[in-house]
Amino acid sequence: MRIAVIDIGGTSIKSGLWENGEINQIQETDTNAMLGGAHVMQTVLEILKGYENFEAVGVSTAGQVNTKEGTILYANDNIPGYTGTKIKETIENLYHVPTAVLNDVNSAAAGEAFYGAGRKEKDFLCLTYGTGVGGAIVLDGEVYNGSGYSAGEFGGIVVHPEDRNPKEDMFSGCYERYASTTALVKLVNSQFPELKNGRDIFGRISDPAVKALVDQWILEIVYGLISLVHIFNPSMIVLGGGIMEQEYVVQCVREQLEKQIMSSFRSVKIVQAQLGNMAGMLGAARAAQKEYEKRNME
Numbered sequence: 001m002r003i004a005v006i007d008i009g010g011t012s013i014k015s016g017l018w019e020n021g022e023i024n025q026i027q028e029t030d031t032n033a034m035l036g037g038a039h040v041m042q043t044v045l046e047i048l049k050g051y052e053n054f055e056a057v058g059v060s061t062a063g064q065v066n067t068k069e070g071t072i073l074y075a076n077d078n079i080p081g082y083t084g085t086k087i088k089e090t091i092e093n094l095y096h097v098p099t100a101v102l103n104d105v106n107s108a109a110a111g112e113a114f115y116g117a118g119r120k121e122k123d124f125l126c127l128t129y130g131t132g133v134g135g136a137i138v139l140d141g142e143v144y145n146g147s148g149y150s151a152g153e154f155g156g157i158v159v160h161p162e163d164r165n166p167k168e169d170m171f172s173g174c175y176e177r178y179a180s181t182t183a184l185v186k187l188v189n190s191q192f193p194e195l196k197n198g199r200d201i202f203g204r205i206s207d208p209a210v211k212a213l214v215d216q217w218i219l220e221i222v223y224g225l226i227s228l229v230h231i232f233n234p235s236m237i238v239l240g241g242g243i244m245e246q247e248y249v250v251q252c253v254r255e256q257l258e259k260q261i262m263s264s265f266r267s268v269k270i271v272q273a274q275l276g277n278m279a280g281m282l283g284a285a286r287a288a289q290k291e292y293e294k295r296n297m298e
Contacts, residue, residue, distance in 0.1 A: 003288045004054040006044055007280040008061040009104070010078045010131075013040075014277070015047045017054065018285035021115070023278065025051065037075070037082030041090060048095065056292040057091050057099040058284030060107035064150045067287075070101035073149060098295045100287035105134030105152065106143045108240060108273070110283030113138050116274035117238045125234045126273070127154055129221070129241035133176035137232070155180070159223045178220040181243045188213045198243050205248065218249060222256045229261050229268055240273035247272075 003018040010033050016023040063075030070088020091099045109126035112118045126136040135154030137144040155176030164173035195201050204210045254270045
């Protein structure tokens, strides 16, 4: 079958056509997120016009998603007015094909579960480190959504209660304020203003002062993982996001985590995500395929 896949990010919308386990006709379109949710939805509909004879649509998107209704439960101001957008209904009314909509991190986890690092594991956790920290829980090969479709908000783990001030910042003192790539860049940039992104930082990793700051940040990653390992007892944790392509980071996380968890939990495997920026699209394709199969069984 042929599935049109859409991956809506704050900067760009990736799209393609899934067939026989592969995605082709890949293209990238500016999101122009600040023009608002209605503009983003119109862009998605225009993109879909460029693909022919698809039998289902899979959408991976920023924001919290009601996967049953295919609507945006909540989105921050990165895409103004996106909250409440009826993605599934809008696409199905226009194209009359089954449509599945997933949160981007859950979609990436679904991709890794079926095609990538988690394909041999029934249960695992997936975390992505970027602007914030996203998380997903995979149980028996399926993403666990929680009662309100928002399970896996690991970025909200309180790791520094001394910094907690939820009236001003709901994520103050929380994991993503310290363990995200944004946090790393902020930390290093405060002492080395010329280092403005992850690429710059790891280009200078041989500098002992830079390395010390990176190691400090890696400990922040580990602090959150300690809680997750002891709560979920997962067989594996998949680490995603561009920064996790740095083998140094993943290896240090493995070494530091092993020292700080109970011996009975040390069988957990810490692995890099395998699918890169294709994970969300592949996960969306998998969800759309399942939606198509469910419709045809009814």
